[in-house]
Amino acid sequence: MATKPTKKWKEISDILLKMKDDTLREIHKTVKNGAETAATGEPSGDIYDQASSERDRELGLILGDREREKLHSIDEALLRINEGEYGICEECEEEIPLGRLKAMPFARHCVKCKADLEKLQAQTKRFEEERAYREIPLGSEEEEA
Numbered sequence: 001m002a003t004k005p006t007k008k009w010k011e012i013s014d015i016l017l018k019m020k021d022d023t024l025r026e027i028h029k030t031v032k033n034g035a036e037t038a039a040t041g042e043p044s045g046d047i048y049d050q051a052s053s054e055r056d057r058e059l060g061l062i063l064g065d066r067e068r069e070k071l072h073s074i075d076e077a078l079l080r081i082n083e084g085e086y087g088i089c090e091e092c093e094e095e096i097p098l099g100r101l102k103a104m105p106f107a108r109h110c111v112k113c114k115a116d117l118e119k120l121q122a123q124t125k126r127f128e129e130e131r132a133y134r135e136i137p138l139g140s141e142e143e144e145a
């Protein structure tokens with residue numbers, strides 16, 4: 001019987017699980033802070049206070065989204081460990097060095113492919129920006145009005 005992949009990646013899954021724990025704690029803290037801010041609002045409670053607590057809550061939601069995204073990445077990495085797909089570059093299917101995985105547990109590409117991808121992404125982005133720039137009509141209606 002083959003070695004269980006989870007055993008091979010014990011160290012990484014420990015890092016991921018700890019990260020997950022920290023992230024969950026962070027989310028709870030954000031949610032709790034948000035709830036406290038809303039509950040302990042100044043007794044005067046004028047419109048300004050309401051508006052600012054509204055903004056705080058939105059801020060909390062945005063932060064929450066980022067944390068949730070992180071949780072999602074952690075869960076995906078743990079899933080890949082369970083399925084034996086972890087630590088293999090999605091482009092060239094070479095093994096990703098353990099050092100890189102320890103530093104970036106969500107890494108799905110080896111350094112070389114990641115660099116190639118980033119180069120490609122930068123090119124695509126530049127191309128899109130140039131195109132977007134050209135598509136802006138000169139002298140828009142707003143400027144004329």
Ligand SMILES: [Zn+2]
Nearest residue numbers: 089092110113
């Ligand atoms: Zn690769």
